Amino acid sequence: MAKSIMLMGTSSHVGKSILTTALCRIFRQEGRRVVPFKAQNMALNSYVTLDGREMGRAQVAQAEAAGLAPMVDMNPVLLKPTGNAQSQVVIMGEPVGNMSAREYHKGYSLKAWDAVEDALTRLQDEYELLVVEGAGSPAEINLKANDIVNMRVAKYLQAPVLLIADIDRGGALASLVGTLELLDEEERALVKGLVINKFRGDVTLLTPALKFLEEKTGKPVLGVVPHIEQLGIDEEDSVSLEEKSCGLGNTAADRIRIAVIRTPKLSNFTDFDALADEPDVALYYVSTPAELGSPDLILLPGSKNTTEDLLHIRATGLETAIRRCVSAGTPLFGICGGYQMLGRKVCDPLHTESAHDEIEGFGYLPIETTFAAHKRLRQVTAECADFPFLGEKIPGKNLSGYEIHMGETIFTEDVHRPFRIVAAGGRPADVRDGALSADGLVCGTYIHGIFDDDALRRAIINRLRARRGLAALSVQYRYREGKERAYDRLAETVRESLDMAKLMSIVGMEANA
Structure with a gap:
């Protein structure tokens, strides 16, 4: 025993x-x-x-x-x-x-x-x-x-x-x-x-x-x-977000500024821990338009209640602030619930998450999501099928992650699909994932943990560095070794x-x- x-x-x-x-x-x-x-x-x-x-x-x-x-x-x-x-x-x-x-x-x-x-x-x-x-x-x-x-x-x-x-x-x-x-x-x-x-x-x-x-x-x-x-080390829940940066401070002038939109039902914020550990990145969480500032990249995280969090973003004025940044050329990346928010509609006819039947999304991507009773749970391996980001294709092979969502997403018109799932649940697969706006500024995916990949993460950061007139760097931080x-x-x-x-x-x- x-x-x-x-x-x-x-x-x-x-x-x-x-x-x-x-x-x-x-x-x-x-x-x-x-x-x-x-x-x-x-x-x-x-x-x-x-x-x-x-x-x-x-x-x-x-x-x-x-x-x-x-x-x-x-x-x-x-x-x-x-x-x-x-x-x-x-x-x-x-x-x-x-x-x-x-x-x-x-x-x-x-x-x-x-x-x-x-x-x-x-x-x-x-x-x-x-x-x-x-x-x-x-x-x-x-x-x-x-x-x-x-x-x-x-x-x-x-x-x-x-x-x-x-x-x-x-x-x-x-x-x-x-x-x-x-x-x-x-x-x-x-x-x-x-x-x-x-x-x-x-x-x-x-x-x-x-x-x-x-x-x-x-x-x-x-x-x-x-x-x-x-x-x-990965934290247990959003209570630990109180200890994370909610502002840039005085040390971010020479670092890439990445803002994570913080919502009441934010989930799986560990998706961004690897970015936070990069020495040339200042990652910070924001709850108000004033905190958003002028980031180099905005991240929309997952949510346990996508419709309520979307309404929260709208009510606080964050949606207007995000749109202002995107109009000025700031890229916007959503994962899972954040990806769903980037579409045209989020529907919940069974009231799986909330009392709302339908909520209008940001409208950046030609997708509509409907919540169902069944939750998709699976580990996946993916690759960048064709992911142009700020003028350059992002490489990516053997990207390990997982899906965990109840929404079924449909495409209302043809759209660029940046990722390909090559294995799901331990079995070979060939499924396109995510969507990329026509101007390449707005991207979403269902794959949690995608930023844990050292090469993909560094490639994205280097594109942001190039925009700031900074030289590209080799891989600075190896996530698994760091853990x-x-x-x-x-x-x-x-x-x-x-x-x-x-x-x-x-x-x-x-x-x-």
């Missing part, structure tokens, strides 16, 4: 996902067969597995850190907020419908527990160690009875728990003491250690506080993890910050010599 360690937090966004990722990497480095697990994730950032099923993005990063291919057993329940206190419920990678928070928590969540148990059984049979992530706080009294992601999992596995607090927010000591106080005796007994996360400054100044915590709670403090700047370095850097930092001997003892393992 596999051993397990579980990470819970005093609240959301205290760093559970990142520390779970760190432990996955550390135990992999120790030669252990380690696997991540989170029973239930609420996120708009999702991923499609090789077998065409959907899971939370955080567990994808954790799987990569553990050296594994992502699979839905790592995240059997996924909730994707759609608006109006509703979420699309995804069980074992397949959507089962939209539910209100009340419907889910009061009626359905315990039914979803069966999928959690089945996934845990399979993982326990195959792996040596499960690194399990909780959600929010285990002390939410109003949710505990039907909770399937925190103490119910810990009790089921009899997993030792590390309780994490974010000291950068303030109130870390009170939140740790208060959380333990609200747990019942059996739950408190499972908590085997405390961790202070995101600390800035001289850690020796915390010594009296750490001593107090141990005396007050009877639980050892395993360590203090510093705030890690520019981590370079591996980030996982190793994270693991090293956490190793140095935690009492690893004590942690190994809690897990029931010995550290390798």
Whole structure:
């Protein structure tokens, strides 16, 4: 039977996902067969597995850190907020419908527990160690009875728990003491250690506080993890966008300015992480016309509610600002929901996403999209079939990505199709994807992750550089290698910050010599 360690937090966004990722990497480095697990994730950032099923993005990063291919057993329940206190419920990678928070928590969540148990059984049979992530706080009294992601999992596995607090927010000591106080005796007994996360400054100044915590709670403090700047690891959800740049600052004069339109239901913003890591790019998120400025490229990201986000762009004046930029020659690129917005109409007759039957799009591309009950989920390999961008054809081979959308798009007239899908779901294919406006300024695709390709990304940036009178550069940043370095850097930092001997003892393992 596999051993397990579980990470819970005093609240959301205290760093559970990142520390779970760190432990996955550390135990992999120790030669252990380690696997991540989170029973239930609420996120708009999702991923499609090789077998065409959907899971939370955080567990994808954790799987990569553990050296594994992502699979839905790592995240059997996924909730994707759609608006109006509703979420699309995804069980074992397949959507089962939209539910209100009340419907889910009061009626359905315990039914979803069966999928959690089945996934845990399979993982326990195959792996040596499960690194399990909780959600929010285990002390939410109003949710505990039907909770399937925190103490119910810990009790089921009899997993030792590390309780994490974010000291950068303030109130870390009170939140740790208060959380333990609200747990019942059996739950408190499972908590085997405390961790202070995101600390800035001289850690020796915390010594009296750490001593107090141990005396007050009877639980050892395993360590203090510093705030890690520019981590370079996929974030779980749009809450982390608060930490991303929403302005250009004073350092962007000699960099290519790329603006991402930020909407309330923005999804899969990890599509742009590779661009953000390029040294000659200033990528920033904008919510208002004033923030847009004069970018070199505008990106329209995916959305869990395309119609509502399109209306939001229109209501805030961003549509007018975007049109002004495009009229002045600024290229505009949309992915998935953003691609749908670029067309003439977005229709939702079944009210799959919203109460609107039909919304007028930007009208840049001769396409119309209608939402259906079936969601397309598949990994794809693509190439640039014929992608002229700012006067030069963009090369691209073996572009890895995935599709995840419920819209069916038709073409109302002939249009340039820039991409060709050559494999889908592991099988050969020959399907054109995307559309390009006649003037070459507006482009859209259904392929998530297309900017992860180093050569294609650099070719696009170099065309933008040429427009600014800047010389072309060779590949500056290799995305996959960068992620591996980030996982190793994270693991090293956490190793140095935690009492690893004590942690190994809690897990029931010995550290390798």
